[in-house]
Each structure stands twice: as structure tokens, then as C-alpha cells.
Amino acid sequence: MSEGEWKTDIAILDDGGKAGKARAIQRLAVSKHDQVVVAHADGSASIFECPTEDDSSKLVQEWKESRFSSENKYVGLAFTPNNDVISCTDGGHLRLIYREEGGETKAPLTTAIPKRLCEWVLSDDGASFAYGGDEVEVSVWDTSRAFDSSRNVLPPQTGGKRKNMDLIEGEVWRARNVANDFLNLRQPVHNTSLTFLSTSGTKGPGHHILAGSRLGSVRRYxxxxxxxxxxxxxxxxxxxxxxxxQRGNREHEAFVSDHGSNLSALDLRTGRIMYTYSGLAGSIASIAPTSSAFQTPLLASSSLDRFFRLHTAPSSQKGAVLIKEWIKSTAQCVVWDGDMSSSKDAPKEDEDTDSDEDVWNGIPNVEDDNSGSDSESEGETETRKKKRKKGL
Structure with missing residues (x-):
């Protein structure tokens, strides 16, 4: 995107925070139909038409999660391929909002999944979703079966013992806790974030999922x-x-942030950190990479220091900051709208956007008319170089 387009997106986030903490945006998603859905801290959610540079956002639809309490928060929000909306709270409140088609309005569907969730994500095809949380193992569900009205009510949740239970109706896979530590003690389960990875090149049904934990480890399933x-x-x-x-621009790449100010690119083949972005002063709140089809891989981030940053995401060298924009309130969510039109104007990956040589090459040489012979000028030049080396 151009700088102007990014500023327009930032304005939407600022408008959402003007009503105070009660209306703070907790989740954000963009559809392929140029619409954006936002979920607020008071349990409400709204769908807007994406604004243009000379137009403001237009409210399309609004609703509120009736099961939402002051202790709850949204942990997931997504558009389905059919442009419907699915939302999820940490209390396991799952809601499917059907979009109007041909004047026909369908009532929303609600269902319940386990509580104490920290992250909920929808697969690219919308057929599955996954979640994880505090003493909640990574789990994959069939989306249609989860909203089946004939599905049995969830059995009582029993914390850490839930790992020994059978799969819940609608659940197709659940992870198992890692082996005990060197003292033969059970390791606590606390999945803080997860993402679906690309399954290109794989045979048969299944998913690759990447999950981060409170203990600082990243696990691939x-x-x-x-x-x-x-x-x-x-x-x-x-x-x-x-x-x-978050999965990266390439098949074997992911981006990971911690509760400090560290944001790194992770090689999924070796588990090694390829590079860490420098110059970040606040903890990263959200990250959003462009797709692999983008000509120049980019990464957007928002942090608690109230800065929005647009980074380069190279494969063989350190990333750099292209845009750094201060905003009035902390942006909790950043998403890429899927627009490919500006990719042709972006710098290529092998171009060094922070190269000092490009800066000095643009400055013309200035000669002193009172200078002496060439030999004297060369001698003065050598003297100045020696002084700079000595720090004089």
C-alpha cells in the first residue's frame, strides 16, 4: 500500500478508540469484498465498508454478543469464504453471522466450545478452526459440525484432566501435552497464540499448526x-x-514476538531465528505479513509505544523499517487487506532501502576555488581520513 492508504486504515482504528476502553477494538478482520469487521471490548461488533481516500467508513451491520460479560474478551474474528462472519470469545462463545443475500436474512447461530481460550483462528477454506488457551490444548474443529443444532452440550470442563477425555462432538483433532520435564513433572499448558500454516505439497486432509506458549517455546503440529x-x-x-x-510470506517462514520488544523471523525448517528487527521500543501488539504472491514481502506491526511500522521481510538479510507512523491510541490489531495493486511500486527485496551509499550519492561534490595543487589536495584528504580514524 501507499503511505496514504496506510494512514486511512490507521484512522479507522483511532475512531474505534475515541469512546474509551469500553469501545476499544479487540479483533479486526478484512474480507475480499472490501469490508472490515471489528469487535469491541463491550461485546459489540460492527461491519464497515472499507473507506477510500476521500470517503469515510460506512456502517453495514452491527450486533452484540449477548453472552458477553465484563470479564470476557474477543479472541477470534474472521470472514468465511462466503463472506459470513464468525466470532469467538475467551469464554467459548462462538457466533456465526450470516450476511444478507438477495434480501433474505438468516438468524445468527451460536454454540459453545471450551473456555479459557487465548486464540481462535479460522482456516483459509473456512472448513476448520483451531484454538488454544490456558490449560486448553491446541484443538481443531469442523466448522459446520460445530454449529450443528443437534450437537450435544459440552461436557463439564475439568482443567488439566481434560486431556484424557474423548474428542467432543465436532472436534476432529486435539493435541497432547509434551512429555514431563527432567524432574518428571507435568508441564503446564498455556497456548498464547497460534496460526495455520500452508499445507501446499502435502497429501491427504490435515493441517500444519504453529503455536506459541507462555513458556517461550514455539511448537509445530x-x-x-x-x-x-x-x-x-x-x-x-x-x-x-x-x-x-504468525505464518510468514514464504512456506518455511514465521514471525514471532514476545512480551518485550522482540520481533523475529523464524525458520520453520530448523527452528532457528533468521533475524530480529531492531529499533522497536514497545511490545508488539499485532503483526500482519503480506501474502507470498506479493512482489516485495512486507510485514506490518503495531506496538504498545503507539507506533505503526511497515517492515521489509527479506529471506536472506535483516529486515528494515520502511514506514514508522505514530498514532493517538495503541492499535491492538493490524491486518492486510489483500490489495496487490501497490506491490509493483514497492522496492524489490534485493534493494537496500537503508543504504548509506544512496544518500551520499545524491550529494554533489563541492570544490574549493582557493585550493592548491592536486598533490596538496590529496595530502589534505589523507590527513582528514587519519583524523577521522583516530576519532579526532
């Missing part, structure tokens, strides 16, 4: 394999555990 993670990379997050994990 293959729902076609064992219930335990196929990879468990420890100490990826340095401060306060993993806050955000």
Missing part, C-alpha cells in the same frame, strides 16, 4: 501425525513468553 508436536523449539521468546505468532 501435524494433525495427520501424532498428537504431540512434531517440533518443539524452546526459548524462542525471550521476555514473558510468546505473544504473537
Amino acid at each position: 501435524d494433525t495427520r501425525a501424532a498428537r504431540r508436536p512434531v517440533a518443539d523449539w524452546k526459548d524462542i521468546a525471550k521476555v514473558g513468553g510468546v505473544k504473537t505468532v
Whole structure:
């Protein structure tokens, strides 16, 4: 996007926070039909038409989660491929909002899933969703079966013992806790963030899921394999555990942030950090990479220092900051709208946007008319170089 387009998106977030904490935006999603849905801290949600540069946002639809309390928060929000909306709270309140088609209005569907959730995400095809949370293992559900009216009520949740229970109706896969530690003690389950990974090149049904934990580890799951993670990379997050994990622009890339000011690119083949962005002063609240089809891979981020940043996301060198914009209130959510029109104007990946040589090349040489011979000028130049080396 151009700088003007990014400023327009930031204005939407600022407008959402003017009513105070009660109307603070907790989740945000954009559809392929140029619409955006926002979920507020008071349990309400709204759908807007994406504004243009010379137009304001237009309210399309609004509703409120009736089961929402002051202690709840939204942990998931997404558009389905049919442009319907699914929302989820940490209390396991799942709601499907049908969009009007041909003047026909369908009543929303509600259902219940386990409580104490920290993250809920919808798969790209909308057929499945996954969640995880505090003493809630990573779980994958069939979307249509979850909203089936004939589905039995959830059995009582029993905290850590729930791992020994059978799958709930509508649930198709559930992870198993990692092995006990070196003292043979059970490791606590606290999944803070998760994302679906690309399944290109795989055979048969299944998902690859990446999850971050409060203990600072990042785990990769293959729902076609064992219930335990196929990879468990420890100490990826340095401060306060993993806050955000998001699949990257490429097949073997992911971005991870912690509760400090660390934002890193992770190689999913080796579990090693490829590079960490520098110059970030606040904890990252949200990140949003562009798709793999984007000509120049980019990464957007918002942080608690009230800055929006647009980063480069190279594959072989350190990332840099392209745009740094201060906003009035902390942006809790950042999403990419899928617009590919500005990708052709972005700098190519192999271009060094922070190169000092480009700056100095634009400055003309100035000669002193009173200078002496060439030999004297060369001598003065050598003297100045020596002084700079000595720090004089």
C-alpha cells in the first residue's frame, strides 16, 4: 500500500478508540469484498465498508454478543469464504453471522466450545478452526459440525484432566501435552497464540499448526501425525513468553514476538531465528505479513509505544523499517487487506532501502576555488581520513 492508504486504515482504528476502553477494538478482520469487521471490548461488533481516500467508513451491520460479560474478551474474528462472519470469545462463545443475500436474512447461530481460550483462528477454506488457551490444548474443529443444532452440550470442563477425555462432538483433532520435564513433572499448558500454516505439497486432509506458549517455546503440529508436536523449539521468546505468532510470506517462514520488544523471523525448517528487527521500543501488539504472491514481502506491526511500522521481510538479510507512523491510541490489531495493486511500486527485496551509499550519492561534490595543487589536495584528504580514524 501507499503511505496514504496506510494512514486511512490507521484512522479507522483511532475512531474505534475515541469512546474509551469500553469501545476499544479487540479483533479486526478484512474480507475480499472490501469490508472490515471489528469487535469491541463491550461485546459489540460492527461491519464497515472499507473507506477510500476521500470517503469515510460506512456502517453495514452491527450486533452484540449477548453472552458477553465484563470479564470476557474477543479472541477470534474472521470472514468465511462466503463472506459470513464468525466470532469467538475467551469464554467459548462462538457466533456465526450470516450476511444478507438477495434480501433474505438468516438468524445468527451460536454454540459453545471450551473456555479459557487465548486464540481462535479460522482456516483459509473456512472448513476448520483451531484454538488454544490456558490449560486448553491446541484443538481443531469442523466448522459446520460445530454449529450443528443437534450437537450435544459440552461436557463439564475439568482443567488439566481434560486431556484424557474423548474428542467432543465436532472436534476432529486435539493435541497432547509434551512429555514431563527432567524432574518428571507435568508441564503446564498455556497456548498464547497460534496460526495455520500452508499445507501446499502435502497429501491427504490435515493441517500444519504453529503455536506459541507462555513458556517461550514455539511448537509445530501435524494433525495427520501424532498428537504431540512434531517440533518443539524452546526459548524462542525471550521476555514473558510468546505473544504473537504468525505464518510468514514464504512456506518455511514465521514471525514471532514476545512480551518485550522482540520481533523475529523464524525458520520453520530448523527452528532457528533468521533475524530480529531492531529499533522497536514497545511490545508488539499485532503483526500482519503480506501474502507470498506479493512482489516485495512486507510485514506490518503495531506496538504498545503507539507506533505503526511497515517492515521489509527479506529471506536472506535483516529486515528494515520502511514506514514508522505514530498514532493517538495503541492499535491492538493490524491486518492486510489483500490489495496487490501497490506491490509493483514497492522496492524489490534485493534493494537496500537503508543504504548509506544512496544518500551520499545524491550529494554533489563541492570544490574549493582557493585550493592548491592536486598533490596538496590529496595530502589534505589523507590527513582528514587519519583524523577521522583516530576519532579526532
